[in-house]
Amino acid sequence: MFTIARMIREDLQNAREHDPAARGDVENAIVYSGLHAIWSHRVAHALWVRGHKGPARVLAQVTRFLTGIEIHPGATIGRRFFIDHGMGIVIGETAEIGDGVMLYHGVTLGGQVLTQTKRHPTLEDGVVVGSGAKVLGPITIGAGSAIGANAVVTKDVPPNHIAVGIPAKNRPRNPDEQVKLVDPDAYITGGFAANYEI
Numbered sequence: 001m002f003t004i005a006r007m008i009r010e011d012l013q014n015a016r017e018h019d020p021a022a023r024g025d026v027e028n029a030i031v032y033s034g035l036h037a038i039w040s041h042r043v044a045h046a047l048w049v050r051g052h053k054g055p056a057r058v059l060a061q062v063t064r065f066l067t068g069i070e071i072h073p074g075a076t077i078g079r080r081f082f083i084d085h086g087m088g089i090v091i092g093e094t095a096e097i098g099d100g101v102m103l104y105h106g107v108t109l110g111g112q113v114l115t116q117t118k119r120h121p122t123l124e125d126g127v128v129v130g131s132g133a134k135v136l137g138p139i140t141i142g143a144g145s146a147i148g149a150n151a152v153v154t155k156d157v158p159p160n161h162i163a164v165g166i167p168a169k170n171r172p173r174n175p176d177e178q179v180k181l182v183d184p185d186a187y188i189t190g191g192f193a194a195n196y197e198i
């Protein structure tokens, strides 16, 4: 059985792996809004699926007030989910998120219709969504794909692709990019410069 303590340890390790600014676990547990949001969501989701929908919504709303991250308690989120920076994130009720997914600030996983159907995106394992990106509708972002900062995505993205722009266009992802895309260090320090002339 996957215990709560193991899950918290895994989340803390995940934060260290995804953010070069992360330091000790105690500090990270206190300062990372993304961790607070996912821990709160797991409680809210458990309440939601057991039929305690009112308390689940209230908990999600309090978390939104405290973190700036709005996750509907009905959303299904896998393990090792990480939100860097937090703030301005919206994840809709019927969104489904696999394992090892990472979102930056300002991401919306939203709907385009007002019907009570599956209307939010599915993000398969290992997807990275850049800051400010809007992923809209019951579309699927394939495993290992990345959505560029500020993209607006309304159509499926195949596995291991990159989608950028408005409306987003897909291109296959070079396997060498995998490390760079999941490691924000690459955008900040020598990782990027080591691979590319900038």
Ligand SMILES: CC(C)(COP(=O)(O)OP(=O)(O)OC[C@H]1O[C@@H](n2cnc3c(N)ncnc32)[C@H](O)[C@@H]1OP(=O)(O)O)[C@@H](O)C(=O)NCCC(=O)NCCS
Binding pocket: 085, 104, 129, 130, 131, 146, 147, 148, 149, 150, 151, 162, 163, 164, 165, 177, 181, 184, 187
């Ligand atoms: C989309 C992304 C994943 C592509 O990374 P990449 O494959 O290494 O792409 P490159 O940097 O080599 O750029 C390839 C081309 O796409 C363009 N491009 C890159 N990111 C783009 C974006 N978000 N929107 C539009 N075009 C973009 C580049 O200008 C370049 O164009 P060119 O071929 O005409 O020169 C990355 O640029 C990105 O947006 N990551 C999100 C990072 C983020 O949100 N960081 C927040 C930290 S706080």
